[in-house]
Amino acid sequence: MDDGGRQQVEEALRERSQRGDLAGTATLAIESYGPEILGYMATTGGAAVEVDDVFAAFVAALWQALPRFRWESSFRTWAYTIARRVLLRARRRAQAHARRLEPGSEALAAVVDRVRTATAPFLRTSVRDELSQLRASLAEDEQTLLILRIDRRLAWDEIAQIFAEEGDELDDAELRRRASALRKRFERLKARLGAQLRARRPE
Template identity: 35%
Template sequence: MIAYGPELRRLMSAILRDETQAQEAFSLFAECLLKGLPEFRWESSFRTWSQRIARNVCFKLLNAPAARHRHVSLSAISAISAISAPRRSTTSPWRRSTVKDRFRALCQRLDPEQQKLLMLRVDQKLPWPEVVRAMSDSNESMTAEEQARRAAALRQQFQRLKAQLRTLAIEEGLIAL
């Protein structure tokens, strides 16, 4: 888990879009991982299995009634905004750029499933069979034929997603024709 910890934190932050919630989700993930370890059947890699647990924890937090119905008073909002300082980036200065930030903003417009597909394939460079396992919702094992069919569908979805991002980038002026 130590080797995949930062990767899983990024995944959870991308899904939840809130660092405080991502910290809470990561601690819940660690609990679920330890409790579920005896049930791990090695039908996928440990990395894929842990990503699925992380994703499920995030979706449980997002769908929890408390998360959906937060009520905050105006006085609490003004108190928080007065106290909070501007957030500093942990990214090294030579890795930061306005183009990267603008491209990340384009990616934020995508739905969470599309973001997850991008992150698994581009950021983490997972092979398609691992992407299929990470993206599937069921815990049942797939036949090789079902997995190949799902991988082909995800590859097509990925191609459409790249075309969509290219169109958005051209509209935003990030890419010249």
């Protein structure tokens, strides 16, 4: 979807929301932004996260929060904010579950994790080329930063909103400061990936 298409979607979402059509708003939002958010979750979720379940949890969280949305950002930015928080909670639950394994089962869990990690890239259509494999090895927040800026082309202030902790209240100055910090982090990350990619190539 290009910028013009997204603008039309945003206007239609706002119109439905303002006349109280929550079901219509949610339906259009999932139809329009669901595929890219599902792709983001599949790329960054990790082997221990069931993407279908997490996406369903995202839709439920969006529906629950929809009456409180005040259009202080674009709907797309707000949806990614919810998606990232749902995904982080799912990852924490998966990690907590792994820690509750019976004594003596750590070795088996390690084998399972290795199999999942080795297999997942071949199962995901988005992870096929060398750069995608490098990106898949990054931490979740680094993957998110790359996806939101490169793949989704979000502005830095939008990305700063998505990365904000739940309950954070950002004034314009703080939003600019965080956006600047994320931009610098992004540049460092790009340089690091470029160096790793060059190191993989034969002389």
